[in-house]
Each structure stands twice: as structure tokens, then as C-alpha cells.
Amino acid sequence: MQKAYYLEKFAYHHKINVMKKIILGLGIIVAGLMEAQNIGLESFATGITNPVEIVSAPTQDNRIFVVQQSGTVKIVNADGSVVPENFINISTRITFGGERGLLGMAFHPQFTTNRYFFVFYNNLQGALTVSRFTANASNPNTADVNSEKILLTIPKPFTNHNGGSLHFGADGYLWISTGDGGNGGDPNNNSQNKNSLLGKLLRIDVNSGDTYSIPPDNPFVGTDGADEIWAYGLRNAWKFSFDRLTNQVWIADVGQEVLEEINTVPATASGVNYGWRCYEGNNPYNTANCASASTMTFPVAQYDHSAGKCSITGGYVYRGSLYADLIGKYVFADYCSGQIGVLNNNTITWSTPSAGNNFTTFGEDNQKQLYVAASNGRIYKVTTDNLAVTDIDRSALVISPVPAHDFIYINNLTEKNVTAEILDQSGRIILESKVSENDKRVDISSLSAGDYILVLRKDDIRFISQKIIKN
Numbered sequence: 001m002q003k004a005y006y007l008e009k010f011a012y013h014h015k016i017n018v019m020k021k022i023i024l025g026l027g028i029i030v031a032g033l034m035e036a037q038n039i040g041l042e043s044f045a046t047g048i049t050n051p052v053e054i055v056s057a058p059t060q061d062n063r064i065f066v067v068q069q070s071g072t073v074k075i076v077n078a079d080g081s082v083v084p085e086n087f088i089n090i091s092t093r094i095t096f097g098g099e100r101g102l103l104g105m106a107f108h109p110q111f112t113t114n115r116y117f118f119v120f121y122n123n124l125q126g127a128l129t130v131s132r133f134t135a136n137a138s139n140p141n142t143a144d145v146n147s148e149k150i151l152l153t154i155p156k157p158f159t160n161h162n163g164g165s166l167h168f169g170a171d172g173y174l175w176i177s178t179g180d181g182g183n184g185g186d187p188n189n190n191s192q193n194k195n196s197l198l199g200k201l202l203r204i205d206v207n208s209g210d211t212y213s214i215p216p217d218n219p220f221v222g223t224d225g226a227d228e229i230w231a232y233g234l235r236n237a238w239k240f241s242f243d244r245l246t247n248q249v250w251i252a253d254v255g256q257e258v259l260e261e262i263n264t265v266p267a268t269a270s271g272v273n274y275g276w277r278c279y280e281g282n283n284p285y286n287t288a289n290c291a292s293a294s295t296m297t298f299p300v301a302q303y304d305h306s307a308g309k310c311s312i313t314g315g316y317v318y319r320g321s322l323y324a325d326l327i328g329k330y331v332f333a334d335y336c337s338g339q340i341g342v343l344n345n346n347t348i349t350w351s352t353p354s355a356g357n358n359f360t361t362f363g364e365d366n367q368k369q370l371y372v373a374a375s376n377g378r379i380y381k382v383t384t385d386n387l388a389v390t391d392i393d394r395s396a397l398v399i400s401p402v403p404a405h406d407f408i409y410i411n412n413l414t415e416k417n418v419t420a421e422i423l424d425q426s427g428r429i430i431l432e433s434k435v436s437e438n439d440k441r442v443d444i445s446s447l448s449a450g451d452y453i454l455v456l457r458k459d460d461i462r463f464i465s466q467k468i469i470k471n
Helices: 002-013
Strands: 039-045 051-055 064-068 072-076 102-107 116-122 128-135 143-154 163-168 174-178 200-204 229-232 237-243 248-253 259-266 301-304 312-317 330-334 339-344 347-350 359-364 370-374 379-384 398-400 407-411 418-423 429-434 441-443 450-458 461-470
Touching: 039 339, 051 102, 051 163, 051 370, 064 102, 072 102, 116 163, 128 174, 143 200, 163 237, 174 237, 237 359, 248 312, 259 312, 259 330, 301 347, 312 359, 312 370, 330 359
Parallel strands: 051 359, 102 163, 237 312
Antiparallel strands: 039 379, 051 064, 064 072, 102 116, 116 128, 128 143, 163 174, 174 200, 200 229, 237 248, 248 259, 259 301, 312 330, 330 339, 339 347, 359 370, 370 379, 398 407, 407 441, 418 429, 418 450, 450 461
16 A cells, blocks of 8 residues: 555655755754664564454453454454454545555443444545444344444545544544545645645544534634544644553654655644645645745654655554563664664654565553554564563552652652663653662652653663653
8 A cells, every 4th residue: 555655755855846855943853863763673573465454342352353454354363373364344435546545543431331443544535534334242243234324524625634533532532543545745735734634644523413523622613614523734644643641642643755754743733733735744736825834833844755665654662561662662664674673752763664564553462462464465463573571560550649849759669779860751761860778769859840751761661651640
């Protein structure tokens, strides 16, 4: 699927001159490229076709569900075996080919009781479609294909740039990313048009109304702009995700010709304009009739197409417990180079290329371990060589008080030479100090009131990550 992105951008690269890269005077940091990141890929499952999404159900088991672009969903058990029977097959209802097909899936947070899940696909007319299905009560490995309830249909002018991510936020609403409608350069300027649902991040309430209702705090309720819109100015987000610890939304937006970008803001930030088609990353692209750059939110990191890179595949902030050196870092990939990228403090570190793998999507299981899928049908677990510290009983540690004012205490910590890092909500380290050996406390009196993340580190291995509140 993303190969089509690359072909499109390659053609345009030969049609126009590349603009000189600039850094806007808005405090934006362009990502640097560092030495190879020590990422491992552990083969987990094979035999998948055109994987475009990996999701887990909010259940006690650790199965993952893999969306196949051709219109089916496969279940992969915790041991890597693939269930022969499809979870669902809607191939007769979709347009499949190029960038179109069945593209996204999300389980309702109350799936165990209502059995609802939601999908995103191109219908037979090519329009973007979001609908709800119900899983069978008698067989957890299948869904009722006749239970479909179509919630939203968005016509689009071209075949490419469909977007296709679905996630439920911590607010309980369904979030949906849409592409700008296609062709090149957003010729209809859909992304900046607040009355178009294309090139947007949408947010709807699927728990009320016949199909859905509008959350009352959506930014354009009662004013100019479509009520469903939460944010705009996206080209073709592939994909977006939430950091459940910090409630940040992370968006990987595929570039036009030169730059791939990563955006992140608090999920509570509404009405954000991410800049396309006025800007591609930090570079001006088509600024005719654009608002001031000061009203736009620019990426926290970007990269160009050197060394065979061409198209970003968005991932997740790692919140698992196995690989301490990944905790709190955003893990993503580039489709063409076959590299995994790790974003830490606005700096990208790349793995060595993985031959034969064009990475199409990431996913988490219920233990927050990361998986990545390749267009060749392989699913991998994302690993590193640095397992979490095993001689520290993390379950015994208690962080108090909550909220805290001047000090936080690490109760039951017996280790010495432990460093505390305090991160803001974007994952940037703003305070670093040793944990006091005597009373196991950390001085946070210099911080402003707000929410932060505490990371504890010993010998450069991070072994705990927890939200704290400063009052």
C-alpha cells in the first residue's frame, strides 16, 4: 500500500525543485540522525496478506487481530499461530487496490459486554466508510458480517490518501484519521478547509444517537467548520496512536516530496492545524491564502528521503516492561528503507535496514509489547538487546505522595545509584537528579504545577515509568 505513496512522491520529485529547508523561529527542533539503534525483530507470525493494522481486543487473552487490506481480519494467537477462519470478511463491500481497501479497526472499550468493533474502509464507490460490527457471542473468533451499521461515509475525489486509523481515546470517543483526498499537493485544499472531513482528525461519540453524536467540546461546534473535526491540516496520516500514560496523540504524516513528519500534542488540544498543504514538515509548500504560521503546529521531528527513505509508518510510544531502553520513546518505521526509527527528545535514531521488509503498520498487545508488520506478510515482535533490570522488584515500588509538592518518595526502593528523570507530557526530559540514598526522595520543587512522567534509571537501564502530579 505505501509503495504507492513512494511512487507518487518520486514522480513529483522530478517535476519540481526541492525547496531549501528552513527552521521556523517557533522553537521547532528538526530531528537529527544518530548511530544505529539496537532494535531487534523477533519473527512472530507468517502467512498474513497485505497487513495494514494490528490491534488487540480489551480482553484477558493476548491475541492480536491483523487487518488485511483485501477485506479480512485474521486472529493471531499468543504463540504466533494464525487462526484459519477469518474473524470477519467484508471483501465484497470494499474497493481494494493501490491505497484503498480495509484500512483500520478498533474495538469498543466495552467490547467484552457489547461485542462492538469499528472498521474503516473504502466502499464500492471509493468513499471512506466507518462502520460498526458485532462479534458473535457464541464464538469469540468470528464476527457477524450481517451486523454492520454504517456510521459515516465521506466521498473523495481521488483514489489515494485515505488515512485509515481508528482509536478510542481516553475520553471514550472514537478518533478517526482521514487523508486529504488524494492526487498530489492537495489540489482541492481539503486539509485546510474546515468544512471538509478530508485531511483531518475526527472525533465522534458512538455511544449516543442512532449512528453517532458530536462531542460538545469539539472545536468547531457552533462555529465555521464541520462539527466532527478535532484537528486539521494533515496530508495522509499513516498512522496515529495514543500514549496512554501521558494522553498524548502521536501522528505520523506522510510527506509529499521531501519530508516525513511526526507530530504530537496533548489529546486535549483541540482545533490544531498541522499545516498541510501550506507546509510540508517545516518547509513552505503552497502558502497561497494560508493563515499565519504562528497559528499552526509544526512537527516535533522530521526526516528527509536520503539513504532510501520515502514514507513514514507511524507506531507507538513504548509502554511495555520488557525493554527498558525503549520506555517512553516513540517507535516507528520507514516503508522503503526497512528501518525502525526511535524518537527520543526530538532526536531520531535509526536501526540498520532490514532487507526484504517494507514495514506497513505497528500494533500493541495487551501487555503493551510492540509488533510490526511487513508487506511480505510477516509479523515481528519489536525487541532490543537490553532487557529490563531483573533484580529490582518493580511491583513493590510505591511512588508518593500524589499529588506532590516539593518531593516525591520512591518507597521500597533498595537499590543505590538510581537516577530520576522527570519528563514533560511531550516526553522531553526537563529535570534529572539522583534519588537520595537516605530517604529515597527526589526534589521537584523547581517544577511548575502540572502532570509529568517519572522515569527511574539504573546503569542506563530504565526500569519504571509512572505519571506524577505536581501541585
